[in-house]
Amino acid sequence: MEAAASPVHVPRVVAVVLPSDLGIDGLCETLCQRLLYNHAAQRVIVTVEKMPGSGKAGKAPRMFSIEHRRDCPDPPVSADEVVWPHDGGARVLNRVRSLVAMGECLVETAPAAIDKVQLTIAYRIVSEKWWVFMKPWVLPIDTIGANRVELIDAEGQVFYRRTEVRAGLLMQPLTVTAGMSLLSSVRYIGWARRDVKYSEVDLNGRKVLADLLGSAARPPDPPEWL
Numbered sequence: 001m002e003a004a005a006s007p008v009h010v011p012r013v014v015a016v017v018l019p020s021d022l023g024i025d026g027l028c029e030t031l032c033q034r035l036l037y038n039h040a041a042q043r044v045i046v047t048v049e050k051m052p053g054s055g056k057a058g059k060a061p062r063m064f065s066i067e068h069r070r071d072c073p074d075p076p077v078s079a080d081e082v083v084w085p086h087d088g089g090a091r092v093l094n095r096v097r098s099l100v101a102m103g104e105c106l107v108e109t110a111p112a113a114i115d116k117v118q119l120t121i122a123y124r125i126v127s128e129k130w131w132v133f134m135k136p137w138v139l140p141i142d143t144i145g146a147n148r149v150e151l152i153d154a155e156g157q158v159f160y161r162r163t164e165v166r167a168g169l170l171m172q173p174l175t176v177t178a179g180m181s182l183l184s185s186v187r188y189i190g191w192a193r194r195d196v197k198y199s200e201v202d203l204n205g206r207k208v209l210a211d212l213l214g215s216a217a218r219p220p221d222p223p224e225w226l
Contacts, residue, residue: 002199004151004160007214010040011118011154015061017047018204019125026059027078028106031121031209031217033096036066036106040216043109045117049124063109072105082203086210090219102223120152121213123205126163144168144195149205151212162208164201168193 016031026048028036035041048059064076081093100106127146144166151160201208210217 002160002162004212006211007216008119008151008160008212010035010213010216012042013045013116013118014041014043015045015047015117015120017049017120017122017124019123020048020050020059025078026062027076028062028064029078029204030082030084030092031204032064033077033092033106034217034220035213036064037096037099037104037220038216038218040213063111064106065109067105067107068103069105070103072100072103073107075100075106076108077106082206084206084210084217085202087219092219095220095222098223099220118154120150121205121209122148122150122152123201124148124150147201147205149201149208160212162199162201165198167196167198169196 014035016029018029026046028044028046032044032046035044043063043065045061045063047061062076075096077093077096079093081091083091096106124147125145126148146163146165148161148163150158152158
C-alpha cells in the first residue's frame with residue numbers, strides 16, 4: 001500500500017509515533033519542531049512505542065505547543081538531530097533555539113488527548129536489522145530489516161503506507177575479513193552478502209516525509225535578525 005495525495009493536509013493536532021530504540025525519550029524531535037514552528041500544527045503529540053524484542057521501554061505520550069512568553073524555559077528537545085536531505089544545510093535545532101530566544105517558547109502542555117488526534121505520522125521498525133555476523137552460514141536470501149512509514153487519519157484508517165525492506169544478497173561462496181577500530185576488532189568468516197534496500201524511507205522516514213508533508217516539514221524560517 002502506498003497512496004497519498006502529496007503534500008497531505010496537516011491538521012491542528014498531529015501525533016508522531018517513533019520506536020523506542022531511537023532514544024528520543026518522548027522529546028519534541030525534529031519533525032515535531034518542524035510542524036510547530038512552520039505553524040502547520042498547533043499541537044504535536046510524541047509517542048514512543050516499545051519495539052518488539054527491545055530492551056528499551058516505550059514512553060507515555062507527551063504534547064507540545066508554542067507559547068509566546070517574555071522568558072522561555074529550556075525547550076524539551078534533544079541535542080541530537082536528524083538532518084533531512086532536503087534541508088540544504090539548514091539546521092532545524094539551531095533555528096528553533098534562536099526562535100525560543102526571541103520568545104517563541106516550545107513547551108510541554110496538558111496531558112495528551114489522544115482522541116483529538118487528527119493525523120498520526122508513524123515511523124516503525126517492523127523487523128530489526130539482521131546482521132550477517134549473527135548467522136554467517138545461512139544460505140537463503142533473506143530480509144535483514146524492515147522499516148515502515150504510515151499516515152493514519154482521525155478514524156484510525158491507514159491511508160498511506162510504505163515499507164523499506166533491506167535484504168542481504170549472496171555475492172560469493174566464502175569470505176574471510178577482519179576489521180578494527182580504536183577500541184575494537186572483528187573477524188568474519190562466512191558467506192559474503194551485498195546489502196540492498198527496496199522502497200527506501202531512510203532514517204526516521206525522512207526520505208518520504210519531506211515530500212508527503214511539503215512545506216509543513218521544511219526547516220522553519222530563522223528570526224529576521226539572523
